[in-house]
């Protein structure tokens with residue numbers, strides 16, 4: 001019948017509207033992303049299969065001298081075929097993971113403990129402490145790195161001067177001259193064994209600790225505030241000491257907030273380009289190099305654009321794997337608390 | 339099992355005196371309810387007993403022991419919080435077992451006690467669940483269970499039913515009463531709901547503004563309120579009050595409200611004779627005001643002309659909201675009453691059941 005088919009057509013039309021309308025709204029955002037995200041991304045993948053070098057910069061992918069090299073760049077990176085000294089992809093990757101893990105392993109517990117201490121009821125000048133520890137969060141890592149680089153300076157650095165004064169108390173007259181960021185072999189062998197980790201690593205751990213704990217304290221402080229006070233009261237009646245309350249209530253109830261913060265801290269440290277670049281530049285002898293600083297080196301100094309592109313693609317997949325793992329972890333801890 | 343004593347207890351927060359010279363002796367196995375309006379200091383009194391607040395003055399005793407300086411965990415009490423305060427990350431079983439584990443009970447003993455408490459409360463099937471997977475009523479049971487397993491000398495409840503819906507509240511009320519009979523332990527229970535207090539308590543302490551108003555059995559509080567506050571607080575709908583003056587008219591003693599006056603029957607006038615001429619507040623409960631057509635036999639009654647403002651049929655009775663001059667008041671009358679909204683009517687005050695309070699001191703005149 002004519003009337004029913006008309007109704008059906010009208011219905012189809014409105015169905016069409018319903019399905020298409022949301023996409024219409026997404027178009028502008030998609031266009032922007034296409035230009036600033038997807039195009040460079042695809043361009044980079046294409047470049048990663050070429051021997052793109054300085055000579056090709058002018059004409060880009062249209063350059064006559066550009067050669068398709070297939071997966072050669074990838075093979076070179078993974079098998080150590082790049083014309084770079086002291087380079088081993090898996091060593092850098094391992095160091096990079098270790099660097100990120102050891103950082104959060106320090107920042108998170110320290111952040112929580114400091115948050116709990118600052119949360120003590122009746123503590124004097126709470127507001128001042130709370131505004132103070134925001135500072136490292138808002139200072140650019142570049143500035144922090146530069147300041148700490150100076151602190152670890154061999155001649156004029158505060159660290160060596162402090163150690164000199166401390167040594168003088170014990171009767172030593174020689175100025176302490178530790179080359180924190182340059183020495184490859186640690187000065188005190190029994191304390192810091194001579195392994196893949198150089199003194200610079202420890203210096204950077206100290207500096208990055210200053211940079212990293214306040215964020216964790218910030219998150220933990222917020223989360224602490226959301227733990228109902230009466231849980232502690234119930235626990236104190238149940239017979240829990242302050243330490244038992246911390247372990248049985250504070251820690252488990254901070255987890256939902258701290259796990260995302262830990263993941264954030266991990267990825268931040270993992271890709272902490274400006275800090276590493278300005279503090280040691282990856283040295284000495286690439287011992288503190290992380291993936292992103294190395295990628296930068298490939299472009300900036302070695303001008304191996306094709307290899308750098310391939311490197312970035314690999315880093316992307318590393319990041320993806322890390323993301324998937326951490327995502328799992330977050331899911332597993334969701335819904336602990338209502 | 340133990341008695342509990344508040345001996346001249348004060349608790350101040352800065353300028354606020356939350357508990358003001360509280361004296362209560364609670365016998366062993368008693369079910370004492372602390373009742374009063376919100377902010378009157380009930381919770382503070384209970385928390386002081388639990389050791390969660392340090393008192394400003396006086397002594398609190400559990401049994402014969404002064405516990406002022408004893409830590410909460412060593413007071414041998416258990417508390418059910420208004421919010422339940424269940425550990426959100428622990429299962430129901432672990433919530434109940436938590437205190438026992440800390441006290442180093444054996445696994446078997448913990449299992450036995452938790453199982454027993456779960457049986458009593460009917461939550462055997464919920465032991466594996468997390469608190470967020472429970473309804474309000476179930477959480478409430480778990481909170482009670484956590485208190486039971488400890489087998490404390492004194493149970494403390496802070497408005498445990500106020501987060502439940504009306505029906506569940508009634509049900510839990512009787513369950514807690516049964517629990518008290520079963521455990522034969524001292525219960526101290528805080529609520530702002532006088533109905534809860536009346537239905538559960540062996541004795542009730544009525545508190546207002548941090549001050550104990552009256553401590554007595556539910557029936558005595560209802561029949562013989564010491565002062566205006568208790569009279570108005572206990573009973574629902576609340577007692578009607580009329581400002582007036584005691585006046586002698588010949589050999590009769592009247593309460594004159596300005597709009598109407600009622601004669602005090604000779605059997606009771608002796609008590610009030612000395613107060614003739616005094617400003618008083620006359621109180622009468624709604625059930626003691628009858629429709630003039632349906633006055634029970636054998637009572638002294640005084641007729642008052644009123645205007646009917648609102649009627650509420652409850653089935654077995656009718657609530658009449660009445661006006662007489664400046665006064666508005668409520669009567670619970672026979673359902674056969676012919677009173678209609680907006681019309682004049684005549685009601686009868688049962689003059690065997692009224693209260694008179696000194697308008698100045700607000701104390702009952704007896």
Ligand SMILES: Nc1ncnc2c1ncn2[C@@H]1O[C@H](COP(=O)(O)OP(=O)(O)O)[C@@H](O)[C@H]1O
Pocket residue numbers: 351354355356374375376377378379380381382383
């Ligand atoms: N921690 C506190 N700090 C300041 N004032 C408080 C505190 N706790 C309670 N009070 C005050 O003490 C009074 C009694 O409070 P509370 O015992 O909670 O009343 P209730 O339980 O009867 O509603 C209130 O006036 C309240 O504002």
Ligand SMILES: [Mg+2]
Pocket residue numbers: 377380381382497
């Ligand atoms: Mg309260």
